[in-house]
Amino acid sequence: MFNRRGFLMGSVALSSVALATSAAAKPFLLRRDPLIEGLLRRMTLEEKAGQLSIFTAVGGAPINPAEGLNPSAKAVLAQVRDGLTTGYLGSFDVAYLRSLQKIAVEESRLKIPLIFAADVIHGLKTVYPIPLGEAASFDVELCRRTARATAQEASGFGVHWTFAPMVDVARDQRWGRVAEGAGEDPWLGSRIAEARVRGFQGEDLKAEGSLLSCPKHFAGYGAVQGGMDYNTAEISEVTLRQVHLPPFKAAFDAGALTTMSSFNDINGVPSTGSRRLLTEILRDEWRFGGLVVSDFMSDKELIDHGFAADDADAALKALWAGCDISMQSGLYLKHVPALVRSGRLSEKVVDEAVRRVLGVKKAIGLFDNPYRALDPARRAKVEGTADMIALAREAGRKSIVLLKNDDAILPLAKTGKAIAFIGPFVSNKANEFGAWAYAGDTSKTVSLQEAVRNALGPDAQVTFTEGCKPTRPIDGGLEAAKAAALRADIAVVYVGELSSSTGEAASTISITLPAPQQALVEAVAATGKPVVVLLKHGRALALSGAVTSAKAIVCTWFLGSQSGNAIADVLFGDFAPQGRLPVSFPRASGQEPFYYNHRPTGRPQTDAMTMFKARYTEEPNQALFPFGHGLGYSRIDYGKTEAAAPTMARKGSVKVRATVTNAGSRAQHEVAQLYVHLRTASITQPVRVLRGVQHLDLEPGTSAVVEFEVAAEDLGYVHADLRESADPGVVDLWVAPSAVAGQAATLTVI
Ligand code: GLC
Numbered sequence: 001m002f003n004r005r006g007f008l009m010g011s012v013a014l015s016s017v018a019l020a021t022s023a024a025a026k027p028f029l030l031r032r033d034p035l036i037e038g039l040l041r042r043m044t045l046e047e048k049a050g051q052l053s054i055f056t057a058v059g060g061a062p063i064n065p066a067e068g069l070n071p072s073a074k075a076v077l078a079q080v081r082d083g084l085t086t087g088y089l090g091s092f093d094v095a096y097l098r099s100l101q102k103i104a105v106e107e108s109r110l111k112i113p114l115i116f117a118a119d120v121i122h123g124l125k126t127v128y129p130i131p132l133g134e135a136a137s138f139d140v141e142l143c144r145r146t147a148r149a150t151a152q153e154a155s156g157f158g159v160h161w162t163f164a165p166m167v168d169v170a171r172d173q174r175w176g177r178v179a180e181g182a183g184e185d186p187w188l189g190s191r192i193a194e195a196r197v198r199g200f201q202g203e204d205l206k207a208e209g210s211l212l213s214c215p216k217h218f219a220g221y222g223a224v225q226g227g228m229d230y231n232t233a234e235i236s237e238v239t240l241r242q243v244h245l246p247p248f249k250a251a252f253d254a255g256a257l258t259t260m261s262s263f264n265d266i267n268g269v270p271s272t273g274s275r276r277l278l279t280e281i282l283r284d285e286w287r288f289g290g291l292v293v294s295d296f297m298s299d300k301e302l303i304d305h306g307f308a309a310d311d312a313d314a315a316l317k318a319l320w321a322g323c324d325i326s327m328q329s330g331l332y333l334k335h336v337p338a339l340v341r342s343g344r345l346s347e348k349v350v351d352e353a354v355r356r357v358l359g360v361k362k363a364i365g366l367f368d369n370p371y372r373a374l375d376p377a378r379r380a381k382v383e384g385t386a387d388m389i390a391l392a393r394e395a396g397r398k399s400i401v402l403l404k405n406d407d408a409i410l411p412l413a414k415t416g417k418a419i420a421f422i423g424p425f426v427s428n429k430a431n432e433f434g435a436w437a438y439a440g441d442t443s444k445t446v447s448l449q450e451a452v453r454n455a456l457g458p459d460a461q462v463t464f465t466e467g468c469k470p471t472r473p474i475d476g477g478l479e480a481a482k483a484a485a486l487r488a489d490i491a492v493v494y495v496g497e498l499s500s501s502t503g504e505a506a507s508t509i510s511i512t513l514p515a516p517q518q519a520l521v522e523a524v525a526a527t528g529k530p531v532v533v534l535l536k537h538g539r540a541l542a543l544s545g546a547v548t549s550a551k552a553i554v555c556t557w558f559l560g561s562q563s564g565n566a567i568a569d570v571l572f573g574d575f576a577p578q579g580r581l582p583v584s585f586p587r588a589s590g591q592e593p594f595y596y597n598h599r600p601t602g603r604p605q606t607d608a609m610t611m612f613k614a615r616y617t618e619e620p621n622q623a624l625f626p627f628g629h630g631l632g633y634s635r636i637d638y639g640k641t642e643a644a645a646p647t648m649a650r651k652g653s654v655k656v657r658a659t660v661t662n663a664g665s666r667a668q669h670e671v672a673q674l675y676v677h678l679r680t681a682s683i684t685q686p687v688r689v690l691r692g693v694q695h696l697d698l699e700p701g702t703s704a705v706v707e708f709e710v711a712a713e714d715l716g717y718v719h720a721d722l723r724e725s726a727d728p729g730v731v732d733l734w735v736a737p738s739a740v741a742g743q744a745a746t747l748t749v750i
Contacts, residue, residue, distance in 0.1 A: 035367065036358045039110055040351055043083075045337035047110065048354045050084035052319070053326050053333045054117065054293065057088030057097075076100070083108045084333055086325060086357055087115035092124075092157040092439055098374040105370045113370035115361055117161040120154045120211065121180060121436040122146070126388040126444075126561050129399040130434035130502075130538055131166060131192075133557030135182035135582040136630070137398040138671045138693050140195040146395050147199025149388050151211035155373045156382035157439075160364060161212040163260060163293075165196035167247035168217060172593035173583060174227030176506025179435050179538030179558070181222065183582030184595040184627060186243050187690045190250035197254040205257075206365030208372055209382075215251035217262030217295060219277060220244050224264050227592060229507045233264045238683060240266065242718040249286060257290035257360050261323050263298050270305045272298040273314075278322030291356040293325040294318060300329035311335060316345055324353040384444060389562065396559035396566025401579035402631040403553040409530055410552045411573025411633060412490065418461035420484040421448065422524055423494035424470045424517065425536050431470070434538050434558025435503025444561055448494060448534075451564030455572050463488065467524075468516040470498050478523040485527045492571070493521050494534040495547075499558060502538025510589045511542045521546045534567065540583040542591075543624060555579070573633065578669040580630035580738070584623040591619065596627035596739035597686035604687070628673050628690070628738035634664025634700060638672075641735045641745040643710075648749050650726055653711035656745060658735035660706050662698035670696050672706040675739060676714060677732040685717055688739055706735055715749060 043051075057076070079085050080103045091097055097116050104114045122128045128146040137143070147165070154162065169186050170178035182189040193215055202210040220240055224231040235244065248259065259282070261272040271277055272294050282288045299318040300311065308314035315331040316339050326332040339345035365372060402410065412419060425431060429447035433440045446454075449464045456462060467481035468474050485491040495517040500506070512518070525531050525546035533550040535541065538558055547553065554577070559566050569575040586594045601614040608620035615621045623629075639659035648654040662668050674692030678685040691714040694706050710733065712726040719725065728749050736742025 033359065033362065035362065036355055039112065039358060040354060042110060043354070045340055045347070045350070047083040048350050049333045049336040050082070051086045051112065051354050051357050052324060052336065052350070053085055053330060054087050054089055055085055055328055055330070057091040057100075077103060080104050080114065081107050083110055083112060085114070087117060089117040089327070090119070091116070092118065092159070094156075094158040094374055094376050094379065097158040098371065098376070101370050101374055112358070113361060113366040115160050115366060116158050116373070117163060118154070118159045119164065119436055120150055120159055120162040121164045121166065123150050123392070123437060123560060124153045124157060124159075124439050125441040126153055126384050126392055127433045127437045127440040128392050128395045128560045130179050130558045131181055132179050132183055132538060132582060133399040133434075133559060134395055135188065135192055136401050136555065136557065136579040137395070138188065138580050138582075139398055139695065140191045142395055142398055143192050144195040144199035146391060147196045148202060149391050151200050151202060152209040153382050153384070153388060154211055155209045156379035158373050159211060160366065160373055161214065161258065162200055163214045163216060164200065165193055165213065165215055165251070166217070167193040167215045167251055168222035169244050169247065170222040170583070171595040172227030173511045173539040173586070174507050174509065174589070174592050175222070175224060176229060176435070176502050176508070176538070177221070177504055178583065179502040182247070184584065185582065185597060185690050186246045188582060188693070189247040193247040193251040194254040197251045197256045201255055205363055206368065210364070212258060212360065212364050213251070213256045214258045214260050214293065215248055215256050216260035217271070218248055218259045218282070218292070219262060219271060220266045221262040221264050227507050229505050230263050232268070233266050235266055237722060238718045238720065241722060241724070245281075252286060252288050257363055258293060259290070260293050260295055261298060263295050263301065265305055265307070270298070270302055270307050272323050273302045273307050273317040273321045275321040283322060289356070289359070291324040291353075291360050292322055294323050294327045296327050297329045299323060299326045299331050312339060315339065319345065319349060319353060324356050384441060389444070392560050393562035393565050393569070396562045397569050397575040399557055399559060399579050400566065400570050400577050401555035401581055401629075402577040403555060403585070403625045403629065404550070405631050406551045408633075409490070409532060410554075410571065412532075412571055414456050414460070414572050417490055418488040420463050420465065420488035420491045421452065421494065422465045422467045422481045422484060422491055423520065423534075424466055424468055425494045425496065426464045427466065429564070431499045431536065432558060432563040433560055434499050435506070437560070440561065446562060446564035448564045448567055451568035454565065455568045455574070467520045471514045471516065473516045473519070478520060481520055482523050482527050485524045485529045488529065490532065491524045491527070491529045492532045492534060493524050494536065495521060496536030497538055502558075511539060511592065512544065512589060513541065513547065518545060518547070521550070525549065540581070540585045542586055542589045548624065555581070576633040576666060576668060577630065578632060578671065580628050580671050581625060582627070584627045585625040587619045587622070587624045590616065591621060594623065596623065597689050599684045600687055623740070626738045626740045628736070630671070632668040632670070634662050634666040634668040636668055636670050636698070636737065637661045637663050638735065638737060638742055640743040641733055643733060643745040643747045646748060648710070648747055650712045650728065650749055653709050654747060655707050656710050656733050656735060657705050657707040658742070659703050660696065660698065661703040662700050665700050667697065667699050670698055670737075672696065673736055673738070674708045674710070675734040675736060675742070676710070678715060678717065678727070679730045679732065681717055681727060681729070682719055683717065688734070690739070708735065710747070712749070
């Protein structure tokens with residue numbers, strides 16, 4: 001069953017989940033809860049400030065740099081006993097966390113349970129592909145399933161609340177955090193945000209195997225200038241609403257009850273201190289009933305932003321803006337009671353924040369069952385199950401994107417050809433996880449070498465040569481690599497980024513391969529042997545030279561625990577690649593920020609050579625490999641896009657279709673994409689925007705008609721008055737295999 005958006009609706013009764021949790025969100029805003037009101041009446045200002053403060057619990061004691069202190073475990077126990085923290089983040093020590101919870105619910109004055117949080121982004125012990133890699137599957141049901149499996153595993157490790165999904169729309173590949181999200185498209189990002197929230201939270205937020213989600217970072221973090229992490233973001237509110245906010249709204253509509261304010265400012269107002277963002281949009285307009293947690297010290301950073309004068313002012317401005325919980329700085333604990341007593345801050349504001357925090361704790365069942373996820377015996381039952389390992393391999397396979405496959409060199413034969421595997425990652429499996437998988441169980445990861453051996457058996461004609469380190473040459477490395485290639489029929493060169501080169505605080509001025517690795521590919525290519533390039537990466541890369549001239553190029557992202565097996569499955573044809581690019585691959589770093597859904601400009605580049613057009617002197621401003629692109633092992637042809645009617649009333653809808661044919665000799669899983677373009681608008685609209693995806697399986701020689709139903713909501717845009725609606729006018733539509741392919745149909749909206 002396909003909905004209008006074209007995504008397969010999961011078998012789970014998702015609508016009941018959405019209604020249940022969003023209904024649960026409403027009472028914090030609209031109805032007073034007797035339990036919570038009773039607690040509020042009894043709480044001191046210090047205890048209220050405690051519920052609005054969360055700290056890192058590392059090794060049994062929180063580290064609080066704001067104080068410059070590293071309190072002993074004794075101090076932590078006192079903090080819990082005195083009700084001066086709402087919970088802790090970053091620990092998976094179940095016995096320790098259970099001991100803290102016991103003090104909270106048995107010894108503290110009001111017995112309010114603690115909440116335990118962690119960054120469980122793409123797996124915990126079992127690690128799935130990085131979110132950007134999984135987004136390449138364009139498979140929302142898969143994204144839901146891996147989030148669900150992650151939640152189930154995390155429930156064995158003392159985690160109630162995950163700081164995920166990251167839903168920032170990222171359009172500049174220099175930003176390291178592009179790895180953590182779903183790429184450059186708001187529509188795909190919204191569908192995946194929904195899926196991950198539903199996966200983490202499941203059908204019952206109170207269930208043992210559910211995780212409270214936290215779509216982050218609210219908002220505009222993906223728009224940091226120059227792709228430089230923590231930088232300012234200059235975004236019009238029209239663009240904020242059309243590009244950066246939709247995945248958050250989708251996540252909240254799917255039932256998310258928390259969000260995290262972002263480090264960046266928007267037009268000079270830091271998100272953590274922005275009442276426009278955290279109250280007027282999030283609560284007054286969207287009626288969000290959950291809580292906002294700051295990012296790590298982002299309330300104290302209001303001072304560095306030049307937005308707050310001192311700690312007390314920072315606490316005042318953050319809380320007033322709508323940031324309910326202070327993460328790590330301790331500013332609320334230290335200053336809120338005095339701010340209220342001095343009259344600078346109304347206790348009503350504090351009470352509203354405490355209501356939301358206690359309401360969320362109640363919604364996830366902590367008052368009923370404070371020891372959920374704190375059963376030491378549970379870990380053995382939920383860690384790294386066979387189903388999880390199988391899912392990690394499936395997700396890895398489906399995330400791989402085949403960019404190029406000249407002469408159908410792939411898939412490789414398992415016998416009859418000698419293959420030289422070359423590169424710093426062929427045997428080294430220290431970089432399979434990518435960013436934000438610090439708790440991953442590395443003992444179970446599978447290197448490419450191990451996987452090839454598994455796939456081909458001990459007698460296979462394969463060699464494995466490092467050639468260079470990820471960021472530095474090895475003496476004799478190139479010579480050894482060339483010799484290995486000369487002794488083989490085919491060279492598979494595995495190059496890319498380190499896990500540490502992506503994620504937070506990993507912005508780069510150049511998205512090219514590290515020089516030693518580029519040199520390795522050049523050296524191997526110089527032997528004249530056919531080359532297959534495998535890429536390990538957490539962002540789009542600017543590929544060049546022997547990489548782009550290789551016979552085949554395969555995006556493997558960071559695929560997690562089953563990385564080697566997933567790559568081998570695709571390399572040797574046990575699984576045909578079906579992934580599509582969620583980010584555009586540019587021709588050069590200098591094109592960043594580069595994204596497919598850009599405005600036309602007054603001088604759109606029509607061909608590479610025309611002067612005085614929106615292009616660069618060195619390169620046409622086109623993608624080397626465009627958003628949505630991905631090959632399989634069979635040739636897929638798209639017929640012309642057709643609209644069932646030439647016009648559409650704004651209240652109506654029209655079916656749009658194209659015939660898709662498998663003209664090759666192998667079965668293929670295809671991902672058909674629906675794009676639209678509004679030719680004229682009061683605010684100019686992108687040359688294309690994605691509005692639907694359909695997955696289909698095509699046997700060789702068969703065709704299928706892929707059909708989408710287009711309605712006004714697919715053709716709307718944010719106007720200058722910040723309202724979203726569709727205008728009358730001519731629309732171009734494509735049912736296509738990428739953001740630059742397909743034969744358009746036109747439709748007139750009347
Ligand atoms: C980090 C990240 C955020 C994470 C938080 C807690 O600085 O910005 O994504 O959830 O701190 O670890």
